[in-house]
Amino acid sequence: MPATASTAILSFAARQEARTHELEDIDGLVRLYRAKVYRYVAYSINDADLAESITQDCFVKAYANRASFRGDCSVSTWLMSIATNLVRDHVRTQKFKFWRNFRATAADVTDMSHQISSRASSPESALIARERVQGVHAALATLSERQRSVFVMRFLEEMDLAEIAKATGMPVNTVKTHLHRAVTAIRAQLGPNASTLGGTR
């Protein structure tokens, strides 16, 4: 009979220990997914500085609501859905400021150009890559927040349509429609099909 008491206490202690591990996990979660969430938010709202704060809010919210995560999607998709809601809240309340802020993020595009330079095999290919990436950024600026979010999830985060639908709460067909619009805008921005750097990746 004392074994029953010990079992009950040990079981309770085990649950407590699991919670403690969750606490440790959130630190791991931040390390693992911070860049991903930040990238998604930064592109979605076109404001790199604000994205920093929204990314932090995303992890705080995830931590506070970790009990509601039932494991029916990946942690990554779950975080993206939290980030999506935060972005939407932000866009709703900061709609006008949002577009003004876009110009201020031009500096971020320049930052990105340095990254391209470090990867490119030659100055010429770096220049072409910079122009292409800047062209995509310009095209993204013409899209709605939802179209941009969906585009980032698909082409930067390489999520499949079902995952995007889950993270955004949109039907798959709506996701497809947004992607069609985004790809068409980007192709138009890239201009006539005149040159490539050669071959697919």
Add this chain to the structure above:
Amino acid sequence: MNQHLTDEQFTDLLLGLDDGTAATHLNSCEHCRHEMARVEETMGMLREASMDWSRQRVAEMPTPQPGFFERLGLSFRPAAGMAMAAVLAIAVAVPFLIRDNDVPQQAAVQHMSPVPTAEQIAADNELMSAINQEIAQPAAQHEAAFASESGKARTTKR
């Protein structure tokens, strides 16, 4: 006549949703193949650049130290205190539950009889008295242990 892919067919192909028609066309159309290569290449450049950029930005951000979330007021401390109280409550309650578990074996037989005997009543009274005694005693110990544990938790937090 060489009709190129529509925007929709092109995007379907890019998204992997093509039913095979666009892929077949691609094999025979240099223009569309070139366009697909250009768009895929651009997406790849964007992906790499954005990943490098975001990793660099995040590396420059202050790293949340362990316990960062606690400081935001999402601490588990109150839960830990409650947990300790619950553990103590279980520790106190379980012996009674065990005793209750023992009793029904006798009680099951007793319930077979419609009228309790004097012996059964005396046994019940003895059990109730023992329970009352034990409840009164560990309560003080429980409070002392909980106060001591809360003190320790506060010290640890500092």
